Structures are given as structure tokens and as C-alpha cells.
Amino acid sequence: MARSTSNHTGRALAASVRAVLVPVVFAAALVLSGCGGLSRSDRPARVEEARGTVAAPASATVTADTQIAAYSPPAEPQIARAQPNRAVAVLLRRAEDQQRSGDLDAATVSLERALRITPDDALLWQRLAGVRMAQQRHELVLQLAAKSNALAKADERGLRSENWRLIAQSRRALGDDVGAREAERQAAALR
Amino acid sequence: MVVLAALVVLGYSVYLGKTVRVKFDGQRWAAPAQIFARPLDLYAGAGISAAQLKAELRFLGYREVTKVSGPAQWAQSGERFAIHIRDFTFWDGREAGQSVLVDIRGGSVARIRGERGGAEIDLLRLEPALVGSIYPAHNEDRVLVKREDLPDHLVNGLLAVEDRRFFEHSGVDLRGIARALLANLQAGKAVQGGSTLTQQLVKNFILTPERSLWRKANEALMALMVDARYSKDEILEAYANEIFLGQEGGRAIHGFGLGAYFYFNRPLSELRLHEAALLVGLVKGASFYNPRRHPQRALERRNLVIGQMLAQGFIDQADADAAIRQGLGVTEAGTLNSQRVPGFVELVRRQLRRDYREEDLTSEGLRIFTTLDPWIQQQASSALGKRLDVIEKARGIERGSLQGALVVASAQDGEVQALVADRDPGYVGFNRALDAVRPIGSLVKPAVYLAALSRPEQFTLSTPIEDKPVDMTLPGGQRWQPQNYDRKVHGTVALHESLARSLNLATVNLGMQVGLKPVISTLRALGVERDIDAFPSLLLGALSLSPFEVSQVYQSLAAGGFHSPLRAIRAVLDTNQQPLQRYPLTVTQAADPAAVFLLTRNLVEVTESGTAAALRQLLPQRLQVAGKTGTTNDLRDSWFAGFSADHVAVAWVGRDDNAPTGLTGASGALPVWADLMRGIENQTLQLAAPPGVEYHWVDAAGRLSADGCAGAIAFPYIAGSQPKTRADCSENEQRGLGGLLRDLFN
Numbered sequence: 001m002a003r004s005t006s007n008h009t010g011r012a013l014a015a016s017v018r019a020v021l022v023p024v025v026f027a028a029a030l031v032l033s034g035c036g037g038l039s040r041s042d043r044p045a046r047v048e049e050a051r052g053t054v055a056a057p058a059s060a061t062v063t064a065d066t067q068i069a070a071y072s073p074p075a076e077p078q079i080a081r082a083q084p085n086r087a088v089a090v091l092l093r094r095a096e097d098q099q100r101s102g103d104l105d106a107a108t109v110s111l112e113r114a115l116r117i118t119p120d121d122a123l124l125w126q127r128l129a130g131v132r133m134a135q136q137r138h139e140l141v142l143q144l145a146a147k148s149n150a151l152a153k154a155d156e157r158g159l160r161s162e163n164w165r166l167i168a169q170s171r172r173a174l175g176d177d178v179g180a181r182e183a184e185r186q187a188a189a190l191r
Numbered sequence: 192m193v194v195l196a197a198l199v200v201l202g203y204s205v206y207l208g209k210t211v212r213v214k215f216d217g218q219r220w221a222a223p224a225q226i227f228a229r230p231l232d233l234y235a236g237a238g239i240s241a242a243q244l245k246a247e248l249r250f251l252g253y254r255e256v257t258k259v260s261g262p263a264q265w266a267q268s269g270e271r272f273a274i275h276i277r278d279f280t281f282w283d284g285r286e287a288g289q290s291v292l293v294d295i296r297g298g299s300v301a302r303i304r305g306e307r308g309g310a311e312i313d314l315l316r317l318e319p320a321l322v323g324s325i326y327p328a329h330n331e332d333r334v335l336v337k338r339e340d341l342p343d344h345l346v347n348g349l350l351a352v353e354d355r356r357f358f359e360h361s362g363v364d365l366r367g368i369a370r371a372l373l374a375n376l377q378a379g380k381a382v383q384g385g386s387t388l389t390q391q392l393v394k395n396f397i398l399t400p401e402r403s404l405w406r407k408a409n410e411a412l413m414a415l416m417v418d419a420r421y422s423k424d425e426i427l428e429a430y431a432n433e434i435f436l437g438q439e440g441g442r443a444i445h446g447f448g449l450g451a452y453f454y455f456n457r458p459l460s461e462l463r464l465h466e467a468a469l470l471v472g473l474v475k476g477a478s479f480y481n482p483r484r485h486p487q488r489a490l491e492r493r494n495l496v497i498g499q500m501l502a503q504g505f506i507d508q509a510d511a512d513a514a515i516r517q518g519l520g521v522t523e524a525g526t527l528n529s530q531r532v533p534g535f536v537e538l539v540r541r542q543l544r545r546d547y548r549e550e551d552l553t554s555e556g557l558r559i560f561t562t563l564d565p566w567i568q569q570q571a572s573s574a575l576g577k578r579l580d581v582i583e584k585a586r587g588i589e590r591g592s593l594q595g596a597l598v599v600a601s602a603q604d605g606e607v608q609a610l611v612a613d614r615d616p617g618y619v620g621f622n623r624a625l626d627a628v629r630p631i632g633s634l635v636k637p638a639v640y641l642a643a644l645s646r647p648e649q650f651t652l653s654t655p656i657e658d659k660p661v662d663m664t665l666p667g668g669q670r671w672q673p674q675n676y677d678r679k680v681h682g683t684v685a686l687h688e689s690l691a692r693s694l695n696l697a698t699v700n701l702g703m704q705v706g707l708k709p710v711i712s713t714l715r716a717l718g719v720e721r722d723i724d725a726f727p728s729l730l731l732g733a734l735s736l737s738p739f740e741v742s743q744v745y746q747s748l749a750a751g752g753f754h755s756p757l758r759a760i761r762a763v764l765d766t767n768q769q770p771l772q773r774y775p776l777t778v779t780q781a782a783d784p785a786a787v788f789l790l791t792r793n794l795v796e797v798t799e800s801g802t803a804a805a806l807r808q809l810l811p812q813r814l815q816v817a818g819k820t821g822t823t824n825d826l827r828d829s830w831f832a833g834f835s836a837d838h839v840a841v842a843w844v845g846r847d848d849n850a851p852t853g854l855t856g857a858s859g860a861l862p863v864w865a866d867l868m869r870g871i872e873n874q875t876l877q878l879a880a881p882p883g884v885e886y887h888w889v890d891a892a893g894r895l896s897a898d899g900c901a902g903a904i905a906f907p908y909i910a911g912s913q914p915k916t917r918a919d920c921s922e923n924e925q926r927g928l929g930g931l932l933r934d935l936f937n
């Protein structure tokens with residue numbers, strides 16, 4: 001992203017007008033024609049990141065300040081690439097079968113392989129925590145579940161609740177009853 | 192007297208017999224550990240370009256053919272690859288080879304199917320390439336083979352050229368000796384040897400290379416003993432594993448198993464007639480007939496072997512003609528598979544040393560499955576070598592005076608994917624990636640800012656901090672007056688700006704506010720194990736680490752604050768392919784993910800508009816990365832550390848004598864890093880805010896403002912830490928899209 005205004009504007013527009021600004025400008029125009037001024041609540045352009053969290057507004061790309069660019073999400077979409085969902089699904093199923101038949105080491109291997117394919121998949125980290133739980137590796141369960149929580153989307157409440165349940169169970173096994181109750185409370189709040 | 196003589200002979204025979212047994216039985220099992228790269232997972236969506244897939248197939252020694260007809264072959268038409276994958280035993284079981292069609296589109300795998308209209312395949316893997324071994328101190332390297340692994344061509348060639356009555360004689364071949372003697376007399380010089388394979392084995396195995404009648408007699412006696420004690424197949428197997436076939440630096444290539452890899456980069460069982468004949472030809476003199484150094488000589492020798500095989504009826508005329516038409520087919524020295532990753536292998540060795548004795552590694556035939564990505568290793572190695580050449584040329588630096596190191600790991604799980612220890616990839620010696628312990632300069636700063644941002648009630652990205660002169664007395668009594676790189680004082684700056692511009696004075700002031708202890712515990716949590724002195728100069732990088740250690744710190748950041756010990760090994764199997772040990776994935780939370788997220792945003796700013804803005808010209812525009820430059824006093828060390836969504840990498844450039852290089856982090860290590868990242872598949876940093884982080888618009892003075900206000904920036908804050916005062920930005924100050932639109936529509 002460029003730093004000089006004119007350059008910047010031109011490039012950013014070229015990059016994102018098609019995808020983002022045109023519909024957004026139109027929507028904003030409708031909003032604006034209905035009300036007088038701008039306030040925080042009806043900011044004209046808000047690009048939703050994949051995770052559904054609040055992201056920097058696209059209007060940042062047409063202001064003069066160069067720093068804004070640094071804090072906005074990438075303007076261009078990534079090259080479309082087939083999602084590796086099926087490969088991961090194969091490994092998830094395999095890990096489940098292995099865990100069911102008691103081969104926990106093999107389940108770990110399958111999940112680690114899946115994580116190499118999609119390392120930011122919160123569910124995979126949770127499954128790994130689950131296998132470690134079956135192995136009574138409680139310290140590791142706490143960490144893996146925390147990692148899963150850090151990657152989980154805000155609206156993945158069930159997933160996050162399950163992570164807290166795993167954390168509660170491990171804390172209890174490690175003798176941390178207070179911590180376990182707190183984690184159970186978190187788990188319940190997300191259900 | 193006679194009795195005494197008989198006793199002496201008897202005693203001596205017993206002694207020789209014992210020597211034979213000890214050497215023969217002992218030697219047969221001394222097998223170096225074999226080191227494998229990672230296997231390549233193939234699935235729809237895998238980021239693998241056609242160029243990378245081709246390189247991988249070459250690493251594996253697959254033959255490129257027009258039509259695939261057997262294992263280890265591949266054919267390409269456009270972006271479609273037909274591949275017949277080899278059988279392989281992985282740490283999680285054996286996988287049968289199969290013939291598949293792989294479609295690549297635009298740099299990633301689009302689809303995989305079984306051959307001939309087969310079903311779609313969701314996931315499969317190419318077996319890992321053999322990239323090295325851990326061989327004993329006397330430098331004999333080998334890949335052990337069994338008798339049944341020896342191809343017929345090889346055995347027939349040996350018989351034809353070296354010992355045609357091998358299966359008939361009893362260790363010594365009197366007829367052979369007579370024939371050789373006659374031939375030599377006729378020629379007036381030694382043209383034929385009468386030594387049997389057994390005698391040659393005994394000679395290599397047991398005796399010194401002196402030439403004397405006494406030795407000849409010993410050799411013959413021992414050959415008879417070996418023949419009496421062991422079967423022909425056992426002798427053949429021992430011979431095949433013992434024979435000397437070449438030299439590479441200090442490493443001696445022994446046995447046909449390793450010879451096949453060394454010269455052809457493929458397993459012995461896959462050698463064709465002309466290739467097996469070349470190996471047989473080398474028996475007579477591996478350096479004299481060295482096919483890489485003396486190709487013409489080697490070719491003649493090979494063709495002589497083929498001729499002998501024809502003459503003795505092992506092959507027919509058509510086979511012989513076809514074989515003789517073939518080129519030598521040896522790989523270039525210096526390909527990845529001939530021990531060209533000494534730096535990485537050294538890391539593997541050190542990590543193994545925690546769990547295995549040295550003699551187990553060099554003799555037990557362990558199979559070690561590592562995390563090395565040969566493609567990334569190749570790109571990294573070439574990035575360092577080529578870029579240093581360019582820098583030296585462009586800046587008039589003495590050629591070859593710069594050195595460097597590069598470490599690449601997967602961001603989320605800390606697997607070491609590449610390690611370059613020298614600008615010359617084959618150099619075996621000082622391992623700069625592991626052992627060049629140098630001051631890290633500004634690479635330490637992210638730890639200072641992370642310690643600050645971990646206290647959201649006190650510090651946020653927009654918190655104003657003072658870039659003002661620093662004058663302190665260090666614990667040793669030394670006065671410390673650091674300066675900014677531009678030797679200016681910048682007054683009040685926002686915290687994020689200070690890191691983006693790598694301001695020294697602001698950083699020291701911030702660090703002293705935070706306190707040295709929290710900075711040190713942050714460094715510890717991120718993975719620094721070395722002693723850290725609690726001096727204020729720590730805040731500007733008075734801490735010496737190796738590139739590998741720095742990689743560990745940045746891995747923890749790249750993984751969102753979750754530290755995984757950098758691993759080079761996934762699993763170890765014993766010589767019977769049974770799993771001995773696995774090195775599993777572990778994580779430890781090192782910092783609050785929300786604080787790490789803010790820091791990462793700031794490190795992206797470094798690469799967008801800060802000290803590493805030069806990256807924008809060097810990387811694809813859509814690739815967002817985070818990173819930090821580092822430069823040490825008098826420009827002795829040039830560092831760059833950073834990460835994309837999937838790789839964390841650290842580059843160091845400097846001189847072995849620690850003299851100034853004239854390079855900053857941005858002019859030395861940064862372009863090396865960029866060349867590497869451009870050469871490998873990277874996913875852009877997505878920067879998804881973790882729960883508990885929200886965005887707020889803030890003006891230049893650090894007050895909450897509306898998004899249309901001049902100079903307002905949207906910053907991420909840990910919830911509740913956003914500024915409390917609100918800016919009063921009047922309507923006519925509003926610019927940006929909002930103002931623009933109002934102008935348009937009002």
C-alpha cells in the first residue's frame with residue numbers, strides 16, 4: 001500500500017472499487033440521503049473480515065493519513081484456492097476412528113497432520129486437546145484448548161464452550177478447583 | 192620343532208578366524224541413521240505450483256517419462272501430472288504406491304484422481320526424500336542393502352567383470368589366478384586381477400592396503416575361512432555394502448545402496464542396466480573412474496562392463512546396444528540429496544543427541560523423519576547466496592566477505608522447514624544459524640512493546656510516549672547515552688509509531704516505564720533460554736542470540752502468543768521400521784493473544800510504512816507480513832525477522848570476523864528475507880482480531896473520534912482500554928469517504 005495520497009487513492013481504488021466500494025458507496029448514499037450527518041454508528045463502509053470481527057473501515061483507504069492503511073485488512077482478496085476441507089475431513093474422521101479404537105498416538109498423528117494443512121482451524125486444536133485429555137495430559141490440554149479459544153470466532157459459542165469444559169476438567173484433575181469452577185462458568189455462559 | 196610350527200600355524204589360524212568373525216559379523220550391522228525430509232501432502236487446495244511439484248519429484252529421483260509405466264515415474268502435460276508413487280513405510284504405517292493424476296491450477300492443486308478415470312482422491316502423500324545420514328567418525332557413509340535388494344544386473348555385472356566363478360570357487364579361485372597370470376604375462380603388465388569378490392571383501396574389510404606376499408597369503412587364507420563360514424549370499428551382501436564407491440569431501444561413499452543415491456539419486460532397486468554397470472565399473476577405481484570428474488573414462492569403463500556382460504551371456508545384444516546408447520545419467524554433485532543440507536542435519540543431530548547415544552545414531556540404521564521442506568530449503572539457500580552476491584556487487588563490498596544465515600519455520604507449530612548456515616549451501620563447518628550468537632539489536636523491541644501492551648490499562652497502540660534524550664549510568668558505572676538512528680529527537684510520538692520507526696529513545700523511555708523485569712520475563716516466555724542481563728541497554732538489543740534462537744522468539748509471536756519449541760524431527764523408526772519415538776506438537780501460551788494481536792498489527796505497520804517499508808517493493812502486493820529490522824553498533828549485524836500467516840523466518844547477514852558490513856537490517860537481511868518469502872508459497876496474514884479486541888477511531892492527539900475526522904485512525908484496542916476523551920471534530924473537518932460522499936450527494 002502506498003504512502004502518498006494521490007498514488008494511494010488511485011491504487012487503492014483500482015484494487016477495491018469493484019469489490020467493495022461500489023456497493024458500499026451505493027449503500028452509504030442511500031443512508032446519507034435519509035439522514036443528515038455521519039455518526040459512528042452508520043459509518044459508510046465496513047469490511048467484514050472472514051472471522052466476523054470488527055475491522056477497519058474501507059474509508060480509511062481514501063484519507064490522507066498514511067498510517068491508516070497499515071491497520072486495515074488487505075485490500076485485495078487472495079487468489080481463489082480450493083479449500084482443503086476434504087483433506088482435513090478425511091484426517092478428522094481417521095482421528096476419530098483411531099481414538100475410538102484406543103489408538104491415541106495414531107489419532108494425535110492424524111490431527112497434527114491436519115493442523116499442518118489448516119493450522120488456524122480451532123476445531124482441530126480442540127480435537128487434539130480431546131485426545132490429550134484421554135491420555136491424561138492435562139497441562140497440555142489446558143494449552144491446546146486455550147489455543148483453540150484464541151482461534152475461535154466470536155460466534156462459535158459451542159466450540160468455545162467445549163474448550164472451557166476441557167479446561168475445567170483439566171484444572172480439576174490438576175487440583176485447581178477454583179479455576180475449574182471459573183472455567184465451568186465460562187462454559188455455561190457460552191451455551 | 193614340527194609340532195611347534197604346527198601350533199603356531201594353528202594359533203595363527205584361530206586368531207585370523209576370530210578376526211574374520213568379529214569384523215564380518217560386527218561390520219555388517221553398522222548402519223548410519225538415514226535422514227528424511229518431510230513427505231509432501233497432496234490434496235485439493237494445497238499451495239503447490241507446477242514448478243514445486245517438479246522439483247519435489249526430482250528430489251525424489253522420480254524419472255520423467257512420456258508415459259508412466261511403473262513406480263517412481265512421472266509425466267507432465269501442461270498443468271497435469273501423472274505420477275506413480277513409490278511404496279513407503281511412514282511413521283504411521285505403510286502406504287502402497289499408486290498411480291495418480293494431479294491437476295495444478297494457478298499455483299495450487301486443483302484435483303487429484305486415480306489413474307484411468309479413477310475416483311477423486313482427497314489426500315495422499317509423496318514419500319519423503321532422503322537428504323542425509325549420520326555416519327560415524329571414520330567417515331564411512333552407507334545405505335545398507337540386503338541381498339534380495341541387489342538387482343540382477345548389478346550382480347551379473349560383478350560376476351562378469353570381477354569374479355566369474357564366484358558361485359563355484361571356495362574363496363580363492365586358482366583358475367582365475369592362472370588366467371590372470373597368463374593374461375598379464377602376455378600383455379607384459381598387470382591387466383587382470385585374480386582376486387575373487389571374497390578376497391576383495393577381506394582386503395577392504397580387514398587388512399591394510401600394503402602390498403606384500405605375506406598380506407596376499409593372509410588374504411587368501413581369510414578368504415577361504417570366510418567362504419567356509421558364510422554363504423555366498425551373505426558374502427555378496429557384505430561386499431555390496433562394503434565396497435568403496437566415491438568420496439565427497441570428508442565423506443566416503445560405501446556400498447551400492449548409497450552409491451545409487453550418490454550418483455543417481457534413487458534406490459538401488461530402481462537402477463537400470465547402464466546405471467548398474469557404471470557402479471560395477473567404479474569398483475576398479477572410484478576416483479580414477481569418477482563419472483563426475485572423468486565422464487569419458489567412466490563411460491568407457493561402463494561400456495566395458497556392459498560388453499563383458501554380453502560376452503558372458505548375461506544380456507543380449509539388444510540390451511547391450513540400448514544400454515550403451517544411454518548417457519551416464521549421473522546427477523550433478525550438489526543436488527539436495529547428496530548431503531547438501533549439512534546445516535539442517537547438524538540441527539537434527541543436536542536434537543537427537545538429547546535422546547540417543549552417538550553410536551546408536553551412526554550404527555543402528557535409524558530412520559529419522561524430519562521437518563525439512565526441500566523446496567523451501569532450496570529457495571532459502573538460493574535467496575541467501577544470490578542476494579549476498581548482489582549486495583557485494585552493488586555496494587563495492589569485497590566479494591565473499593559477507594556471510595549469512597537463514598532459518599524458516601512453520602508459524603503455528605514451530606516445525607523447522609529450512610536452515611541455511613552458510614552462503615555456500617554445501618559448506619560443512621561453522622553453523623551460523625545455530626552458533627553465530629550475535630547482538631540482536633532492534634529485534635528485541637517487539638518484546639518491549641509486548642510487555643507494554645500486555646498492560647492495556649496503561650499502554651495501547653495510541654498511547655503517547657516520549658522520544659527524549661536518555662542519559663543513564665549502567666550497573667558497571669559506564670555512562671549510556673543512546674541515540675536514534677537518525678540522531679534526532681522526535682518528542683512525543685504514539686507508541687505504534689515508535690515501533691514502526693524503531694525509535695531508540697522512545698523505546699528506552701517506554702521500557703523503563705514498563706520495567707526491565709517484565710521485558711525479561713516476556714523474552715523468557717517467548718522462548719529465550721540464555722541468561723539475560725537486566726541492563727537498560729537490553730531495551731535496544733544488548734542481548735546476543737543465534738538466528739535459530741531469534742526464530743523461536745518470533746515463532747511465538749507468529750503463532751499468536753503460543754510458543755512451540757522449534758522442532759526438526761517428527762519421528763524416529765528403528766531399522767525394522769518400527770516406531771521408536773515421536774516428537775509431538777506442544778504449545779505453551781507465552782502472552783495474552785490480544786496483546787500479541789496488537790503487536791502484530793504494529794509489526795505489519797513496520798513492513799507497510801516503517802523501517803521495513805522497502806519490503807513493499809520486494810513482495811507481492813497482496814502479501815501482508817509482519818516483521819522487524821535489526822541493526823547493531825557500527826553496522827556489524829544486519830537482521831530481519833518476520834512472518835506471514837504460515838512461515839516465520841529470520842535472516843542474519845554479517846561477517847565472520849565481526850567487522851562492520853556497512854549494512855542496516857533493511858539493506859542486508861531484509862532483501863534476503865524478501866527473496867526467500869517471494870520464492871515460497873505464503874498466505875497473507877489475516878489479522879483476525881481475537882475475542883476481546885475491538886476497533887476504535889482515534890485522532891492524532893490520541894482522542895476518540897469519528898471515522899470521518901481528519902487524521903483519525905482505526906486502532907485495535909483490548910476492550911476497555913480505548914481512550915476516554917472524545918475529540919470534537921466539526922463537520923467541515925470531515926474528510927475521507929464520508930466527507931467525500933456528502934459533497935457528492937448534498
